[in-house]
Amino acid sequence: MGGTSSKLPKDLLSEYQELTFLTKQEILMAHKIFSELQDRENGLYSSRVSMEKILTLPELKSNPFRKRICHVFSTSDMKDGSLSFEDFLDLLSAFSDSATLEIKSHYAFRIFDFDDDGTLDARDLEKLVNSLTGETDDTRLTGEEMRQLISNILEESDIDKDGTVNLSEFQHVISRSPDFVSSFKIVL
Amino acid sequence: MRRMSVFPQHGTALGNLGLTANEIRQETENNTSELVSDLVNLSARARFQAIQSLHMPFNEKKTIRNRVNSVKLSKTILAADCRQQVSQSFRRFRASLASARQHLIIWQGTLKEIGGRFGTSVLSYFLFLKWLLKFNLFSLIINFCFITIPQIVHAPNISSITGFRGLELLTGVGYFNQTVLFYGGYNGEVIVSKPAYNMQLAYFFTVAAYLVLCGVSLIYSMSRSFQKNFVLETGPVSGGAWRLLCSWDFSVVNAKAIQYNKNNLAIQLKESLSERLQEKNKMSLSDRIKHLSLHLLAWLLSLGLALGSGAGIYFLGTDPELAFSFNHDPSDLGAEASTLLLPVVVSLINLIVPLLYSLISKIESYSNPRAKIYISIVRNVILKMSILGILCFYWLNFFPDNISCWESFVGQSVYRLLIIDFIFCLLGIFFGEFLRNVIGAMCIQSLGVPEFDIARNVLDLIYAQTLAWIGIYFSPLLPVMQVLKLFIIFYMKKISLSMNCQPPKHTGRATQIQTVFIALLFFPSFVGALSMVAFTVWSLKPSDQCGPFQGLDTPFHIIFSWTDSLPENHWVGWIFENILRSELFYYLISLIVLVITYFLWQITQGRKQLIKTLREGIVNEGNDKAFLLNKLQNLQKERREMASYRPQDFDQTPHFNPNWMNTLPLDM
Numbered sequence: 141m142g143g144t145s146s147k148l149p150k151d152l153l154s155e156y157q158e159l160t161f162l163t164k165q166e167i168l169m170a171h172k173i174f175s176e177l178q179d180r181e182n183g184l185y186s187s188r189v190s191m192e193k194i195l196t197l198p199e200l201k202s203n204p205f206r207k208r209i210c211h212v213f214s215t216s217d218m219k220d221g222s223l224s225f226e227d228f229l230d231l232l233s234a235f236s237d238s239a240t241l242e243i244k245s246h247y248a249f250r251i252f253d254f255d256d257d258g259t260l261d262a263r264d265l266e267k268l269v270n271s272l273t274g275e276t277d278d279t280r281l282t283g284e285e286m287r288q289l290i291s292n293i294l295e296e297s298d299i300d301k302d303g304t305v306n307l308s309e310f311q312h313v314i315s316r317s318p319d320f321v322s323s324f325k326i327v328l
Numbered sequence: 329m330r331r332m333s334v335f336p337q338h339g340t341a342l343g344n345l346g347l348t349a350n351e352i353r354q355e356t357e358n359n360t361s362e363l364v365s366d367l368v369n370l371s372a373r374a375r376f377q378a379i380q381s382l383h384m385p386f387n388e389k390k391t392i393r394n395r396v397n398s399v400k401l402s403k404t405i406l407a408a409d410c411r412q413q414v415s416q417s418f419r420r421f422r423a424s425l426a427s428a429r430q431h432l433i434i435w436q437g438t439l440k441e442i443g444g445r446f447g448t449s450v451l452s453y454f455l456f457l458k459w460l461l462k463f464n465l466f467s468l469i470i471n472f473c474f475i476t477i478p479q480i481v482h483a484p485n486i487s488s489i490t491g492f493r494g495l496e497l498l499t500g501v502g503y504f505n506q507t508v509l510f511y512g513g514y515n516g517e518v519i520v521s522k523p524a525y526n527m528q529l530a531y532f533f534t535v536a537a538y539l540v541l542c543g544v545s546l547i548y549s550m551s552r553s554f555q556k557n558f559v560l561e562t563g564p565v566s567g568g569a570w571r572l573l574c575s576w577d578f579s580v581v582n583a584k585a586i587q588y589n590k591n592n593l594a595i596q597l598k599e600s601l602s603e604r605l606q607e608k609n610k611m612s613l614s615d616r617i618k619h620l621s622l623h624l625l626a627w628l629l630s631l632g633l634a635l636g637s638g639a640g641i642y643f644l645g646t647d648p649e650l651a652f653s654f655n656h657d658p659s660d661l662g663a664e665a666s667t668l669l670l671p672v673v674v675s676l677i678n679l680i681v682p683l684l685y686s687l688i689s690k691i692e693s694y695s696n697p698r699a700k701i702y703i704s705i706v707r708n709v710i711l712k713m714s715i716l717g718i719l720c721f722y723w724l725n726f727f728p729d730n731i732s733c734w735e736s737f738v739g740q741s742v743y744r745l746l747i748i749d750f751i752f753c754l755l756g757i758f759f760g761e762f763l764r765n766v767i768g769a770m771c772i773q774s775l776g777v778p779e780f781d782i783a784r785n786v787l788d789l790i791y792a793q794t795l796a797w798i799g800i801y802f803s804p805l806l807p808v809m810q811v812l813k814l815f816i817i818f819y820m821k822k823i824s825l826s827m828n829c830q831p832p833k834h835t836g837r838a839t840q841i842q843t844v845f846i847a848l849l850f851f852p853s854f855v856g857a858l859s860m861v862a863f864t865v866w867s868l869k870p871s872d873q874c875g876p877f878q879g880l881d882t883p884f885h886i887i888f889s890w891t892d893s894l895p896e897n898h899w900v901g902w903i904f905e906n907i908l909r910s911e912l913f914y915y916l917i918s919l920i921v922l923v924i925t926y927f928l929w930q931i932t933q934g935r936k937q938l939i940k941t942l943r944e945g946i947v948n949e950g951n952d953k954a955f956l957l958n959k960l961q962n963l964q965k966e967r968r969e970m971a972s973y974r975p976q977d978f979d980q981t982p983h984f985n986p987n988w989m990n991t992l993p994l995d996m
Binding site: 154155157158159160161163164198199201202203204213215226227229230234235240242243246247248268269272273279280281285288289292293296297299300301302313314316317318319320322323324325326327 | 385386424570573574577579581583591593594601840949
């Protein structure tokens, strides 16, 4: 994949269609956008685009979870959040219209797991609530409210009562929120 | 199928158990080969979907797929390979069909833009509008093809008494009176052509088929929406915290909108926290009585307003000055314009009384903001349906006896109501949103930018659609107007939205409210229209001088004469006589449905019990794991202490994560 306007070969295209939830148009559009990001990368040609470049996309620019999203979908060995084209397609596929609830909830769990330990403990939940509420002082939750909120959340979803929310419990609580599937969407 | 969902990247959780790198590799290799063997045993289509739904990075999915394919290849023979080719090409064809369909979807880009700026709840209004547009378009097409075209082609009888004046567009009379726009423009001849085309049967069956299809489609959407959104709520009472967090809208891309959503979410979280705290404080008895009496007062006022509006419309309609004066003198423009008075009054009531309702609801105090929305929806629906009910009653009781060609007259009244409602809607956009935005932004800052009130707008749409459904029988080409109206309203609302409004503050439970709207579209709206049309067809005498059913006792008698005219022992006649007209059939059907309902209810009860037992089982399992963890920790401690005495006997134990238990699958 080099050059300014390279076309995607047909067999690669059908492979991408087979292994992701994206349609042909979506894959071609993603390829176009990704090539533009690559071209503006100064320096040597590399197949990965750095996290800073990815975060200039309008769809991700103001998303509160943009850095976590890049880290979760990145397969780079250096753990720097850079995405190859396949990682980019994985991202779009998980956020697409036709992705199943299980895929979305799995990736949502990994995005919300700020310390990457496989469970959502009280610290992860606190970071989650803080990213979703404003940063200004009057919209931030006070310490007391945060404690109350986290204990409400755990009471609602912690079935085995161990103080953390694991993947199964998360998926169970997600299945009872019908808004989730329609909100967990990013379309180019 | 075995879930590969557990281990995060490269089995890091296993690393916490104190295993060496080789053992980790062995374990992941075992998992992979189990996954491959599972996949190989599935059918082609299920395998394709399963591979697509694996949550692994792309390259790992590719490796798995290649391994599965190589295993399959070594197992299959040539004939099965052909079958695989066929299924693959079929799959590609289906994918290309889906992408072609995407092109045909209208307004795709616009809807995405609206969703990106205002979120999914405002988007649901526009999707509802698009859905109603589909209904009307379908009705237009079948009415046009099956009724209007034969009428125009074979029996053009446009005898225009008066020329075309501009006022027709508003009142629907005069020039339009004898055209195919209304019932009176059709006659019920049997068109003599190669296959004899019976216009009466065509008219009857087209309208009936359309209404039945509408009903089926509504019931289907309603049940699917209900199933998705009102899932069984067992377990601890959901305070709604997770629901609020999970409803974060990732599709919003505008930075200001995201900031706005964050502020809203913070406010909603704080509200729900204080709600929980308040539930714990019980109200005193005198407070409760006070609240209850305020609620009662508000309800009495609302119902009184609704009744008053209904009575007012009734007396206005039966006022002999206004009612039939036009009928006698077609060239009197003034009398014709006065027929517009009733629709204008109806639209004014529809505009003002909801505002009064929102004022009334300010005196009440609600424990739950959602209850407030639902109660205001119920009151508005009662108002609108009582107005429509009074109008239908008035039309069906007075017109048939006093006016010749009364069906056309009813059609014209519906037409007038729809047009005036449309004009008021446009005026409402201009005054309600544009001017208020100007006032709020420049003159009185504290008033603020107007919010996009989803409930009010959707109820307006439902009201207009009810009118359209009532009018289908009396005016087959009415959907033309409805389609044009919906198109124009879509674009006007979109422009007004981007220029003037801000998104609504309470965004939670968008899908639940959508279910309520679909249910409202079905129950008072469609069922009411259907019952009115059914009453007309079943028991009212059609007018003698015009329309396709002249001379019959009721329009339904057309079916009797048709079955009589069929040859003896024809299967349609047999079904009609012995099944549809016999009471025994309906008794049997009701009995069977009741029995099935009882069985299903029992099954639901059993499942609830099962869920409760399983939950308790999970808690017990959690306790067991905690116990085992403690034991393991003690063992590890002992090992380490002994290692400090004799270091050469023991390997280095890596760092131990006490939470490793949580990373194992919960096999339920």
